[in-house]
Amino acid sequence: MNLPQVxxxxxAGVTVGSIYAIVAIGxxxxxxxxxxxxxxxxxxxxxxxxxxxxxxxxxxxxxxxFLAVVITTIIGxxxxxxxxxxxxxxxxxxxxxxxxxxxxxxxxxxxHIWDEKVRSLPYFTGTGVSTVTILGAHISPQVLWVLGVxxxxxxxxxxxxxxxxxxxxxxxxxxxxxAARLCGxxxxxxxxxxxxxxxxxxxxxxxxxxxxxxxxxxxxxSLAIKGFTVAILGGLGNSMAAVAAGLMLGLVEAFVxxxxxxxxxxxxxxxxxxxxxxxxxxxxFGKREIAAMRAL
Amino acid sequence: MLKILNLEAGYGQLRVLKGISLHVLPGEAVAIIGANxxxxxxxxxxxxGVLRPRSGKIMFNKQDISNxxxxxxxxxxxxxxPEGRHVFSTMTVKENLLLGAYHRQRNGASADIASSLKQVxxxxxxxxxxxxxxxxxxxxxxxxMLAIGRALMSGPKxxxxxxxxxxxxxxxxxxxxxxxxxxxxxxxxxxxxEQNARAxxxxxxxxxxxxxxxxxxxxxxxxxxxxxEVQRAYLGKEYRRIDE
Ligand SMILES: Nc1ncnc2c1ncn2[C@@H]1O[C@H](COP(=O)(O)OP(=O)(O)OP(=O)(O)O)[C@@H](O)[C@H]1O
Ligand SMILES: [Mg+2]
Numbered sequence: 001m002n003l004p005q006v007x008x009x010x011x012a013g014v015t016v017g018s019i020y021a022i023v024a025i026g027x028x029x030x031x032x033x034x035x036x037x038x039x040x041x042x043x044x045x046x047x048x049x050x051x052x053x054x055x056x057x058x059x060x061x062x063x064x065x066f067l068a069v070v071i072t073t074i075i076g077x078x079x080x081x082x083x084x085x086x087x088x089x090x091x092x093x094x095x096x097x098x099x100x101x102x103x104x105x106x107x108x109x110x111x112h113i114w115d116e117k118v119r120s121l122p123y124f125t126g127t128g129v130s131t132v133t134i135l136g137a138h139i140s141p142q143v144l145w146v147l148g149v150x151x152x153x154x155x156x157x158x159x160x161x162x163x164x165x166x167x168x169x170x171x172x173x174x175x176x177x178x179a180a181r182l183c184g185x186x187x188x189x190x191x192x193x194x195x196x197x198x199x200x201x202x203x204x205x206x207x208x209x210x211x212x213x214x215x216x217x218x219x220x221x222s223l224a225i226k227g228f229t230v231a232i233l234g235g236l237g238n239s240m241a242a243v244a245a246g247l248m249l250g251l252v253e254a255f256v257x258x259x260x261x262x263x264x265x266x267x268x269x270x271x272x273x274x275x276x277x278x279x280x281x282x283x284x285f286g287k288r289e290i291a292a293m294r295a296l
Numbered sequence: 297m298l299k300i301l302n303l304e305a306g307y308g309q310l311r312v313l314k315g316i317s318l319h320v321l322p323g324e325a326v327a328i329i330g331a332n333x334x335x336x337x338x339x340x341x342x343x344x345g346v347l348r349p350r351s352g353k354i355m356f357n358k359q360d361i362s363n364x365x366x367x368x369x370x371x372x373x374x375x376x377x378p379e380g381r382h383v384f385s386t387m388t389v390k391e392n393l394l395l396g397a398y399h400r401q402r403n404g405a406s407a408d409i410a411s412s413l414k415q416v417x418x419x420x421x422x423x424x425x426x427x428x429x430x431x432x433x434x435x436x437x438x439x440x441m442l443a444i445g446r447a448l449m450s451g452p453k454x455x456x457x458x459x460x461x462x463x464x465x466x467x468x469x470x471x472x473x474x475x476x477x478x479x480x481x482x483x484x485x486x487x488x489x490e491q492n493a494r495a496x497x498x499x500x501x502x503x504x505x506x507x508x509x510x511x512x513x514x515x516x517x518x519x520x521x522x523x524x525e526v527q528r529a530y531l532g533k534e535y536r537r538i539d540e
Contacts, residue, residue: 169395171384172387175385175386176382178382183446184367
């Protein structure tokens with residue numbers, strides 16, 4: 001491989017990797033406030049993209065994306081209020097199974113609304129063939145959009161959790177639910193909010209990635225598996241580590257694809273997931289680091 | 297200030313509180329003492345709204361709070377520093393304290409919060425020194441101070457404390473109790489649960505003795521302290537006599 005090729009694969013890897021990271025962050029936000037893994041996280045991305053594609057027939061792209069994110073955020077909140085909140089004596093396992101049910105429900109609903117056709121949003125700038133040349137490699141400008149938006153999401157979440165009252169209250173719920181309630185924090189509302197936030201950033205990620213990967217009603221499941229691998233890899237609940245883990249998985253996948261058959265790409269994340277679960281269940285980044293990073 | 301009538305509460309099948317009636321007057325410090333598992337923590341949790349009463353009434357400032365949501369109870373000025381401290385260990389000391397004032401921040405009373413923070417720092421100097429340290433890295437006694445400080449940040453009219461001396465070094469217990477005494481002097485109403493009956497009765501005006509979910513004795517701190525039953529069971533006087 002020559003330099004431009006390496007750069008090319010790096011960009012490809014970092015691009016999908018950053019989307020995996022966003023999915024993983026979605027997992028983590030909900031995991032932190034509830035202790036459950038929301039397997040409908042992948043569907044939020046697809047719903048967001050599909051809504052934006054439909055709206056884009058009537059309104060300009062930025063407006064379409066904005067509406068899609070808002071509506072998906074509301075859907076996320078409704079999912080929690082309708083399905084999660086109602087469960088009495090909920091064990092974590094039971095709730096996780098319910099989220100799997102929700103993901104199937106959402107997928108079927110999308111099949112009815114948008115059928116099986118592969119769709120996509122238009123490129124945000126330029127067209128499918130326009131490129132930016134970086135170190136000799138030809139990169140689609142959309143890749144830069146994906147990277148930029150992912151970075152903004154990640155960098156926006158840190159001050160949100162650190163400095164805003166609501167963000168702190170969500171962290172407090174994650175840290176010690178009873179103490180948070182004793183401070184007068186409405187923990188149920190924080191859980192709803194965590195679903196809304198995860199759905200919202202998921203939808204945004206789904207929109208920016210749509211021109212590159214295209215969008216089909218059933219693509220959420222594989223995104224969820226990748227995101228889950230990344231979340232586990234980084235250590236559940238640790239969003240900064242998820243970013244590192246996401247980029248890592250993306251890069252590994254890209255280079256596996258460059259050296260071997262494309263078919264091996266899917267196997268990579270499963271193998272990594274199994275290895276991690278067997279050898280380092282607390283994630284690549286140990287408990288201490290997690291505590292330190294969560295404090296951020 | 298607080299009036300409880302025939303309160304019953306428990307967990308699932310388990311009936312813990314079997315008809316408790318007690319009251320706390322404004323400005324008073326009241327201690328609840330009793331053996332392990334008597335239901336003291338359960339009582340405080342029920343007042344604070346963490347647990348729902350099965351029956352009975354909890355009146356706070358003439359308002360029935362027995363079925364109010366927790367947020368409303370905190371807002372009304374009834375706040376619990378829970379047993380085992382429960383500080384937010386992954387957050388800094390200052391963040392912990394500010395979260396104590398959560399409902400006031402939502403209502404936009406930031407000037408009051410700054411003055412409360414100053415007041416808490418004055419009471420517990422160590423918290424100011426450690427303001428930017430993670431609460432999980434504080435010692436047990438410091439965490440207890442933080443838990444009390446956090447409860448104070450809500451601007452309570454009634455401060456409930458569940459075993460503030462639990463797992464705290466004797467020297468710190470003394471300083472924590474001095475601070476509580478100062479708060480009382482400034483007019484704060486206090487409901488205190490303690491295993492350390494000696495410390496509790498020294499501070500409180502009145503006390504109740506709990507046994508298996510019922511009140512078996514009540515009286516002024518002096519009366520309770522002089523009661524031979526209390527001395528034997530909770531103040532360990534008998535043992536000393538044996539030693540001698
Ligand atoms: N979450 C719970 N679920 C079920 N039972 C509980 C729970 N918490 C306490 N209990 C039971 O309720 C009873 C009273 O417990 P509680 O914690 O109120 O006692 P306590 O007087 O505070 O004791 P201690 O002095 O040890 O703190 C005990 O028998 C205990 O086993
Ligand atoms: Mg107790």
